[in-house]
Amino acid sequence: MDLKHYLQTNRSQIETALESLLPRPDAPPVRLNQAIRHSLMGGGKRLRPILVLASADAVGGDRSRLLPFACGMECLHTYSLIHDDLPAMDNDDYRRGRPTCHKQFDEATAILAGDALLTLAFELASRPIDGIDPEVVLTAVRQLAVDAGFAGMVGGQMLDLLAENRKVQLDELRIIHRMKTGALIRCACEAGARLGGGNPSQIEALKHYGAAIGLAFQITDDLLDVIGDSHLMGKATGKDQANAKATYPAIMGVPAAQSLASEQVQSALRCLEPFSSVADPLRNLARYIIERTN
């Protein structure tokens, strides 16, 4: 399979769905609407919704029925970027090569755009899915809330802020990233398997797959900050080092971090062994995650 073409087709399917699920462009408050669209429709890999759809495919589910849930995960991811970029947090001016939400609009609008996207995520995630027991949908919504909240993404961002400017060991860094970026990536795979109608062992396998690629993804992000091209990345590189931020390459060195990322990809591939070629997109995605350049 041609992964590049697969990703393009998926992105375009997700962006069409997002457009149809968002409030109409002229719906008031227009400023809030524009801020949401600025951040949500300004590019991005759409990794989390693609993982939802690819995981549903892997268990023989009907991906078209999962588009609202998948788009909800992208809304949730985008909210986290908007809030993380705020002056009180990481204070970033650019994201994906464009001004961050609070630079393009203002802080109050950016805070509210994030809040609106987080809330919209749950509106989309809690839509009924034809052929799927509502109890299963409810479980997926609850899991999404756990992985996005105190014990997941939000808690991880807090731990990350608390770790600034002090020495962090590898164990602590892994906890931070398991929560901050890992939880939502794992959740995307688990939810896709569950809402695609997978059986418990399939759901478990794709959850572990997601955990492994989530870690590989974060290590690669850190590596790209050290060795990446700021032009391709659409954001400043070398920032982690300038901020004395704990990263995998900073703690382990670049070669050991690269090895750890590769090991995680191997581990992710082993989780897919029980699956036929329907899981090939997930296999290719796992390899792509550490080979990407942005």
Add this chain to the structure above:
Amino acid sequence: MDLKHYLQTNRSQIETALESLLPRPDAPPVRLNQAIRHSLMGGGKRLRPILVLASADAVGGDRSRLLPFACGMECLHTYSLIHDDLPAMDNDDYRRGRPTCHKQFDEATAILAGDALLTLAFELASRPIDGIDPEVVLTAVRQLAVDAGFAGMVGGQMLDLLAENRKVQLDELRIIHRMKTGALIRCACEAGARLGGGNPSQIEALKHYGAAIGLAFQITDDLLDVIGDSHLMGKATGKDQANAKATYPAIMGVPAAQSLASEQVQSALRCLEPFSSVADPLRNLARYIIERTN
């Protein structure tokens, strides 16, 4: 019935439930945990969860099973206070007689505490309820997201910010408040009726009841800012006027605003006519909303 005693008993039931539903006090990240508890466990009328429980009682539901959903609504309300108080928004230093979250901690922690509470709200709201069809719970979760989001509370806060320092007519003010404070109060009543097992006409009646008391509540809030006692309120009064903020008393004058609030209470009471004395707490709550002094 003795409303004061009823409110006290309900508040204590809700606070016990909140304590049991929150992460344990020593669960990391401790700073985030403390910030959540500072804002959530620092008093408050608990109006929205009480409305959930009282509405469930009115349709003969089992209130104890609705405690997680009711607590979720209080988490959602508290998140909105934390974010509204931020320097970029209303820039308030005190709330319920205590420092606001960003004053007690810092802005980043306050943003994350709000995000965590909003997410926790959906975790609690999406728990299964014994004896209630999961499809009905899913509908309540989705309605909560609609009422809290772009077309509800968050959108209302944006409209409110955009209306600052310019002339606002009564029609526009009603739209702002229907979204900003009305939607969540209405949602509490509707969800309580739905999750308590009410029939469609009961759900509809309690939804209209909620819309009417929501407006009465907002008008009274505005009135208390003009004529209230800052000591009883636990926050500064006269702030709306100092900020040239559009309010009901500013647009209509105090007597007309008081009449409008009374009319809404009468309208709320009419919605309760089909209900027996089990709805007496809702009747008394409607009257209390405009008679309260804080």
